[in-house]
Amino acid sequence: MxxxxxxxxxxxxxxxxxxxxxxxxxxxxxxxxxxxxxxxxxxxxxxxxxxxxxxxxxxxxxxxxxxxxxxxxxxxxxxxxxxxxxxxRCRDLKEHLRRLKQQSDSRRRAAVMEMMRQRAAEVAANSGQKIEV
CATH class of the missing domain: 1.20.1020.10 (TAZ domain)
Structure with missing residues (x-):
């Protein structure tokens, strides 16, 4: 081995x-x-x-x-x-990779924000409070 x-x-x-x-x-x-x-x-x-x-x-x-x-x-x-x-094509490919990274970062940020919103809603529901997000 x-x-x-x-x-x-x-x-x-x-x-x-x-x-x-x-x-x-x-x-x-x-x-x-x-x-x-x-x-x-x-x-x-x-x-x-x-x-x-x-x-x-x-x-x-x-x-x-x-x-x-x-x-x-x-x-x-x-x-x-x-x-x-x-x-x-180096410049073109670098720009394409930069745009892909930006899109990925945006999706990741949106997913984190959604997860935080859901957690806040769960906490509010469990404590009986109404929280506006």
Whole structure:
């Protein structure tokens, strides 16, 4: 059992390392202007950028390349702190994530307020008082 846990931990660490390398490559390729870049796989990522612009199927239509690219772009946007980031769609995705967080926070606040209102009503009902909330 301990051996399997160690293997799982090692595999997870390897995946995290690979993802970090891919995200570094994504940032590099979005800024690189060299036609003959020596950075491994830079041209492939630039090709994915071009594919994303021209693809008619898109991720929502089932394009595997677009799905992979969107996954990487979303991972990047979640971690990115740059205000002037050059990675495609980074700003849009950060704004989308910000709006989702605002909506979630609003729903959570509304749920807490409703719970407090219900508790106040229960306390009032149990004590025989009428409380206006």
């Amino acid at each position: 301990a051996e399997r846990d160690a293997q799982n931990k090692e595999a997870r660490q390897l995946r995290v390392l690979q993802l970090r390398k891919m995200l570094d490559l994504l940032v590099h390729a979005s800024q690189c202007r060299s036609a003959h870049c020596q950075y491994p796989n830079c041209r492939k990522v630039k090709g994915l950028f071009c594919h994303g612009i021209q693809c008619k199927t898109r991720a929502s239509g089932g394009c595997v390349l677009c799905k992979k690219m969107w996954y990487l772009l979303q991972l990047h946007a979640r971690a990115c702190k740059e205000s002037e980031c050059h990675v495609p």
